[in-house]
Amino acid sequence: DQQVKQNSPSLSVQEGRISILNCDYTNSMFDYFLWYKKYPAEGPTFLISISSIKDKNEDGRFTVFLNKSAKHLSLHIVPSQPGDSAVYFCAASENQFYFGTGTSLTVIP
């Protein structure tokens, strides 16, 4: 059973606008969350993380929001750039990480 879900398989955004990628999880014991970015033929690369004791973490253009009561995680990218086009995976951890199925982001120049 999928414990981490990304319900949008794809997203297209105009360059300069905000990209919002969403992730839902079912296990309330998860206490650490990450976002990974993946280009074709490469392994996922770490992007940003958040601990369950926080509700927001910001790193440059990337901000991750955590809503524990809703078991919902989101990644905001602003402003979006064409180089951000990739597949984004969210992952949640209790002892090891469980990944969502990914959202393919296309930023249109």
Next chain:
Amino acid sequence: GAGVSQSPRYKVAKRGQDVALRCDPISGHVSLFWYQQALGQGPEFLTYFQNEAQLDKSGLPSDRFFAERPEGSVSTLKIQRTQQEDSAVYLCASSLGQTPRYGYTFGSGTRLTVV
């Protein structure tokens, strides 16, 4: 090396053949993980090593899958009598810390195709 290295990058195996996939983690990384990523899916956990000890193998799909890390550095994932459903990208990741909380550094993966 600077990153996690996996070999081979691509492997085509005939059904029933045994395969061995290699992972060279980042030097000094204590934790090593194997994940299986089927087409259109996210990575799914297979097994976890802390140094040479295999602490969790709950994700291995069958007893045809076997992983080892005898000296606490290089790891090998072996699949015996490969089946078509084994076709996937096998990702290795390593982490400096002893728990996954530190996040992983992934290799580029080995794409296994069973024909």
